[in-house]
Amino acid sequence: MKAIELIKPAGRGEASLLEEIDLNRLPRHVAIIMDGNGRWAQKRHLPRIAGHRVGVKIARQAIETCARLKIPALTLYAFSLENWRRPQAEVDFLMRLLREYLKKELPSINKNNIRLLMIGRMEQLPEGVRKDIEAAMRLTSKNTGMKLVVALNYGGRAELVDAFNAILDRVRLNGLLAFRADEETISQNLYTAGLPDPDLLIRTSGEMRVSNFLLWQIAYAELYITDALWPDFSREKLLEALLNYQQRERRYGGLGNGRERGKSD
Numbered sequence: 001m002k003a004i005e006l007i008k009p010a011g012r013g014e015a016s017l018l019e020e021i022d023l024n025r026l027p028r029h030v031a032i033i034m035d036g037n038g039r040w041a042q043k044r045h046l047p048r049i050a051g052h053r054v055g056v057k058i059a060r061q062a063i064e065t066c067a068r069l070k071i072p073a074l075t076l077y078a079f080s081l082e083n084w085r086r087p088q089a090e091v092d093f094l095m096r097l098l099r100e101y102l103k104k105e106l107p108s109i110n111k112n113n114i115r116l117l118m119i120g121r122m123e124q125l126p127e128g129v130r131k132d133i134e135a136a137m138r139l140t141s142k143n144t145g146m147k148l149v150v151a152l153n154y155g156g157r158a159e160l161v162d163a164f165n166a167i168l169d170r171v172r173l174n175g176l177l178a179f180r181a182d183e184e185t186i187s188q189n190l191y192t193a194g195l196p197d198p199d200l201l202i203r204t205s206g207e208m209r210v211s212n213f214l215l216w217q218i219a220y221a222e223l224y225i226t227d228a229l230w231p232d233f234s235r236e237k238l239l240e241a242l243l244n245y246q247q248r249e250r251r252y253g254g255l256g257n258g259r260e261r262g263k264s265d
């Protein structure tokens with residue numbers, strides 16, 4: 001019932017999902033590979049960009065749902081390093097769409113205490129896009145609510161390369177001959193430094209791949225792959241993913257259920 005106050009459900013399905021979800025056991029970080037905009041449009045004999053337009057609306061809805069549920073962090077894979085291989089017109093459209101989204105939604109993001117972060121190789125983005133992003137990050141930098149992380153010009157291997165080079169630079173600069181890295185050193189030098197690792201990775205449109213997304217950070221993430229194309233990924237479908245996550249037993253390589261060595265039954 002408390003959940004219904006948080007989000008006004010649109011249909012009976014949503015209402016009962018909200019009743020079932022345990023608000024105290026939500027993932028601390030949800031990461032989403034939003035795939036299938038192009039296929040959604042092609043199925044309707046529409047240009048691919050029509051799929052991206054609806055995709056933005058669905059992204060907005062996912063952001064709102066996660067923020068209202070007080071999920072601490074949400075990362076959306078908006079544009080990969082590999083996406084530059086798409087036709088120039090589609091790339092230009094995606095960049096324009098992102099700027100449009102920022103212009104339109106930034107006041108509401110800010111009002112809702114959401115902090116916007118971007119991960120990826122920012123320096124390679126067109127100047128206008130980069131400036132808008134930097135301004136949005138500055139504006140929301142003091143916000144204490146959900147962290148909305150948009151992966152843009154992002155690649156997981158490139159992120160690791162950048163992290164290793166940042167570590168090497170520091171070692172050289174400070175002459176740290178005996179320095180040895182550990183997992184913490186690497187985590188702290190990723191674009192996602194300071195964020196919890198994703199507990200749940202959602203991928204739409206049925207592909208069984210992680211597509212170079214958050215490779216280090218998803219080591220123990222629960223994977224949820226749905227056949228729904230991103231523009232069809234309704235709020236009900238997102239709530240289903242959250243409920244499915246809560247029904248899993250997470251063991252992190254142990255036995256779970258308190259059966260590890262050194263734990264009494």
Ligand code: FPP
Pocket residue numbers: 034035036037038039040051052053055056059076077078079083094097098101150230
């Ligand atoms: C995948 O569909 C989607 C993308 C390449 C990214 C576009 C994402 C959006 C428009 C959402 C915008 C997000 C924010 C934060 C505003 P696809 O083109 O790969 O589909 P296909 O696999 O069917 O071709």
